[in-house]
Amino acid sequence: MFTRCWLWIGRLLRRTLLITLSAGLASGAIGYCYYSLKFSGPVSAEEQIPATEAADSRAIIEDAIRVVEQHRSDTRVLRDAHAKAHGCVKAEVSVLSELPSNLSYGVFSQPGKTWQAWMRLSNGNAYPQFDRARDARGMAIKLLEVEGEKLLGSRSEQDFVMFNHPSFFVRDVAEYRQNFAAQANGQQVLAFLPGWDPRHWEVRHLLIALQTLSPAPETPLASTYNSIAPFKLGPIASKYRVIPSPENCPSYTPPAQNRDLPNFLRNALYQQLSIDRVDACFALQVQLQDPTHFMPIEDPSVEWDEALAPFVTVAKIRVAAQDFDSREQNLFCDNLAFNPWQALPEHRPLGGINRLRKEVYEAVNVYRHQRNQQSQTP
Ligand code: HEM
Structure with a gap:
């Protein structure tokens, strides 16, 4: 039995x-x-703007300002995203001395030119939290003394704004609006599964969001940072990224940090640049769109296949050993404003998420500077 x-x-x-x-x-x-x-090609090489985009963008800006107010620390209003900096460091961005003509546009058009730059390294969250919390990690670079009219006016700067995941967790502005509103109501996972109709579930985007919130690296100087959304490179659409290139710098193994400390990523940066006095090296790379394959302009949740469109190095970046962690420089860093639209026309941002960023970064930046009674110019 x-x-x-x-x-x-x-x-x-x-x-x-x-x-x-x-x-x-x-x-x-x-x-x-x-x-x-x-996800099979061909795709358009041009932007396609949905009719509802302007209204969706306005609603998102209102929500973003509300978030900034909710998250202010004491009297100071922080960024709506990437609020916590590990530091702002000086960097040199040197264009390769030989570049093919299809890559020689904008700030890459002068072979061998070295640009002085600021680099801000950050955690992605809207509220400063312990570095060990799962999060995206950001890198923003501002090239200085760049001549020529920019898309936002005449400031002599060219910005590159990235984080350390290759794809974005929403497709377009309409999905961003719905997702942002649901997340603001505390629905982190349900934001991707609205209602009972499986046709509206965004399981792939949920997986991207979960992967984006990843454990902290050993140091912010060891990650790859991606533009995620596309940008023009002269007449062609492209994406860019910054990857560590230790082969161009003295060899260095970062000592293990105490990950229980709230700011161990700043500590790692300080250890390498200010105590051990070792330079850090990166390469700035671009990937050109091939519209005969599925490399969409309007959907940054889709990575462009590197086997079909390999990344190519256009410049080397050196972050020399330096002292950066002073009160003055940290305040200066907080007052810096990065915007992907702070760009030459040759590097014009493309696609819905980038069009949204133009309005949102500008609005939040103006708002937080007014609230902090600081000038926008560092
Ligand atoms: C391709 C996608 C995106 C990337 C790679 C990205 C990356 C970043 C990074 C690295 C920063 C920090 C810049 C700094 O160091 O000052 C930042 C700031 C910010 N991001 Fe994004 N972001 C993306 C999309 C978005 C979207 C869709 C929104 C909102 C609609 C947004 C809103 C903001 C805001 C408001 C700030 C702060 C601006 C300021 O006050 O100066 N971002 N982003």
Whole structure:
């Protein structure tokens, strides 16, 4: 009797396991076929602006200002995103001495030119939290003394604004609006699964969001930072990224930090640049769109396949050993304003998420500077 019962349980378990495995394999295969069909080229090489975008953008700006107010620290109003800096450091960005003509545009048009720059390293969250919390990590670079009319006016700066994941967790401004509103109501996961209709579930975007919130690196100088959204490079759409290139710098193994300390990423930066006095090196790379393949302009949740469009180095970046962690420089850093639209026309931002960023960064930047009664110019 006991043996029959035992065999019956075994059969049941085996059947359940087989059904679960088959269901898993079938959904994997359906998902693969669905995305292979959906994510196949060609795509447009031009922007396509949805009719509802302007209204969605206005609503997001209002929400963003509310978030800034909620998160102010004491009397000071911080950024609405990437509020916590590990530091602002001086950097040199040197264009390669030989670049093919299809990459020689804007700030890359003078071979061998070295630009002086500021680099701000940050955590992504709207509220400063312990570095060990899962989060995106940001890098913003501001090239100085860049001549020529910019998309935001005549300031002599060219900005590059990135974080350390290659894809964004929403497709467009409409989805951003719905997602932001749900998250503001505390619905972190449900923001991606609105309602009971599976056609509106964004499971792929949920996975991107979960991957974006990753554990902290050993040091902010060891991550790859991506533009995620596309930008012009002369006449062609491109994406850019900054990758560590230790081969151009003295060899250095960062000592393990105490990850229980709230600001261990700042400590790691301080240790390398200010105590051990070792330079850090990166490469600035671009990836050109090939619109015959699925490399969309309007959907930054899709990475452009590197096998079809490899990244190519256009400049080297050196962060020399330096002292950066002073009260004056930290305040200066907080008052700096980065904006992907602070750019030459040759580097014009493209796509809905970038169009949204133009309005939002400007609005939040003006608002926080007014509230902090600081001039926008450092
Ligand atoms: C491609 C996607 C994006 C990337 C790579 C990105 C990256 C960054 C980084 C690195 C910063 C910090 C800049 C600094 O150091 O001062 C930043 C700031 C900010 N981001 Fe984004 N972001 C993206 C999309 C968005 C979107 C869709 C919004 C909102 C609609 C947004 C809103 C902001 C705001 C308000 C700030 C602070 C601006 C300021 O007050 O100076 N970002 N972003």
